[in-house]
Amino acid sequence: MSGFYGKATVAIVAALMLGGCTTSGVDKTATTSIAAAPTDISQADLTAGKSQFRAANYGLAEKHFRKAVELRADNSEAWMGLAASYDQLGRFDFADRAYDQLLKVAGRRPEIVNNMGYSQLLRGNKKQARKLLVEARNAMADPRVVDANLALLNRI
Template sequence: MHFGGNSRFPARLIRTVSFALGTSLLVAGCQTSSLDASMGMESGKTRSGGVAGDDLSVGKAHFRDGNYGLAEAHFRKAVELQPDDAEAWLGLAATYDQLGRFDLADRAYEELLGLAGRRPRIINNIGYSHLLRGDRKRARELLMEANAALPGDPVVQANLALLNKS
């Protein structure tokens, strides 16, 4: 699915969403922060480097560049090589969202919740996923849950602002 020319997803929304994902991707790691630091993971269920870590890094780079098909391939390989890598599952879920494959995004989010638990940043991403689908009611519920746990968080606030504009 191509979002750039779709009137349902105007260019301004895409830029805002890209910024939000760029600053948050995934808050769990699109930037340099790790899932441990951004989600308070104590369990060690994150990447351990090696080939899976390489695919994770390449997947993040492709995601940042908007190459979602390539990002998906690398995130998928990372979770195949290391199925307990929550950060890779988060990247895969967000990538499926961008590709409009919400059925696969739901599966990836389900795996992620099983690994990392119901963390506010994950709930924020799932809420954003529902916003992309046009499910405003569910998006609001999830984003409000994330907002209650992370009051004033700029990414959650940006997603709520997008919801209120749509």
């Protein structure tokens, strides 16, 4: 008798163990998960900076662009906005630093040189402004913005 009960017990334990390996009892319902963090954490400040700049709120634009570059130092668009904000605030010393960093991050692109020329125009440095604007114009496929800055320079 003990042999029968022993074999039966082994068979039941084996059946239970094998039954535990099936996946038919797995709950496959959708679960709520936390959304992945954005890959560019500076994007919100970049967007806010652009919005404030368009609204001529240069102090607030500077704040957002500065935070964007603090969060992501290789964000050339934020550096450009920061430099332009400093230009509009008349903080040309800070604008120069931002342009220097922008050149390191993005290289000497014509859009950057155009902004640097406009910065010089705001300062009243006509000779340097013209030099930079002509450089930018010669390198741009569509020089309309540079042409407008040169026309403005010619009126001063």
